[in-house]
Amino acid sequence: MSELRTTPLTAWHSAHGAKMAPFAGWEMPIQYEGILVEHQHTRAHAGLFDICHMGEFLISGPGADAALAKAVSHNLATLKAGRCRYGFILNEQGNVLDDCIVYRFGDDDFMIVVNAACAAGDFATLRARLPESVSLKDVSDDTAKIDLQGPDSLDVLEALTGENFHGLPYFGFVKTTWNGAPLLVSRTGYTGELGFELYVPSTGALAFWEALLKDARVKPVGLGARDTLRLEAGLPLYGHELDDRHNPAEAGMGRMMTSEADYVGKAGAREIRQCLLGLELEGRRAARNGDAVLLDGREVGVVTSGSFAPSLGKVIAFAWVNKDAADATTFTIRAARAELKAVKTEIPFYKDGTARKKLV
The missing domain is CATH 3.30.1360.120 (Probable tRNA modification gtpase trme; domain 1)
Structure with missing residues (x-):
């Protein structure tokens, strides 16, 4: 090790x-x-x-804007200097290799912040997608x-x-x-x-x-x-809700895919096979990553994250559920020592956060 x-x-x-x-x-x-x-x-x-532990890469040089727009899903055409944007590095099938934030410093000057577990792979992927004339520097x-x-x-x-x-x-x-x-x-x-x-x-x-x-x-x-x-807050975590088997639209983020650039994975980024659902559970026992989700006795999905929610006083979970079962409102979760009743609920679970509060 x-x-x-x-x-x-x-x-x-x-x-x-x-x-x-x-x-x-x-x-x-x-x-x-x-x-x-x-x-x-x-x-x-x-x-x-x-x-x-997160990774930070600097991307710059003539043509960096156009090249990066083809490498990631972010809409750089509408991203102004002094602003940053959440989005994805996708594989050829349109599934998520990583979620990341792109910062625009200038016309051809960016920083991209990636997850720790994916940093080495992300750097190699971006280097392969960007022309040699564009500088890519790992400053992590x-x-x-x-x-x-x-x-x-x-x-x-x-x-x-x-x-x-x-x-x-x-x-x-x-x-x-x-x-x-x-x-x-x-x-x-x-x-x-x-x-x-x-x-x-x-x-x-x-x-x-x-x-x-x-x-x-x-x-x-x-x-x-x-x-x-x-x-x-209803935010996905890479390796749990996001992975290279699911695309952004399945995770409920299709509305973010507004880039008109021909970025890698664009064609497959909207195909819906499973849906990421928010669930509220009865009682105080939490579901865990990997627990099966059942509908009328048949397995239709899997829990990705689950926990007692201290701000809400109840147990909540994320789960991938097959498209043909995603319209149901009640499910059963097969946990390690019990079967738990779950009800589909809106995301975010906690709605009183101050993240978007106006400061002026």
């Missing part, structure tokens, strides 16, 4: 009592005080997440990504930096500095709450992390609560 990779903050996590575990080849914090406490604190105040090792999420995140960030970010739109970003080093402030997030993804040089990650935690409104949050927060 290969040795786990570490972030610039791994030693801090261990020193401060975090429960550590492997994730996508990295040693990552799962929880500090506990998933429930960290989840609720992020919903009410501000949580701080070490996301340094030099870049630290720290996410500040929650209703108090704006006030915390402005207090620390002395800058005004009230004009930053959802999925907008700005470049600035902190302590003389570059700081990219991006308003995106994965929790359903108002939040910012903060990119700093790896060498300055610890100082920035500790400075943010000096604010009493901020607590460190592990990947455990990050998962319950994103599930409540």
Whole structure:
């Protein structure tokens, strides 16, 4: 087994009592005080997440715009400088190799942020799809990504930096500095709450992390609560809801596929074979990844993610269900020790998040 990779903050996590575990080849914090406490604190105040394991690539040079538009599903024609957009790297069949965010710095100048488990494959895929005249540089090792999420995140960030970010739109970003080093402030997030993804040089990650935690409104949050927060917000996770066997339309994201470019996988990106459904379960027992979904006794799908939802006081789940069964409203989930009743429900599960809150 290969040795786990570490972030610039791994030693801090261990020193401060975090429960550590492997994730996508990295040693990552799962929880500090506990998933429930960290989840609720992020919903009410501000949580701080070490996301340094993610991959960051810079793409630039003459023709980068047109070339990248053929390599990813994002509509770059409508993406302005200072804005970023969620989308996909697809395979030839139109299924998802990874979901990612593209940042536009200029006409032919971009950054793309990818999932840790997919980073090496994504880089190789993009390099094969982009002409040699377009520069593709992996800056992941030099870049630290720290996410500040929650209703108090704006006030915390402005207090620390002395800058005004009230004009930053959802999925907008700005470049600035902190302590003389570059700081990219991006308003995106994965929790359903108002939040910012903060990119700093790896060498300055610890100082920035500790400075943010000096604010009493901020607590460190592990990947455990990050998962319950994103599930409540109805956001898919690569390797669970998204994979190379399903396309964006099946995941309910066909509306995002507006690019007119002839990108790889475009022809197959809308064929519906299964549908990603949100389910609400009776009782307190959660369904788990891999549990079978039944309709009238026959197996019609599989659970991808399931958890008790602390903000809702109920159990929720995502599941892939065959197209011919997706219109049903009630299902049975065959869990390890019981059969659980489930009802189809709207996504997002949690509808009171502050992510899209107007700041001006």
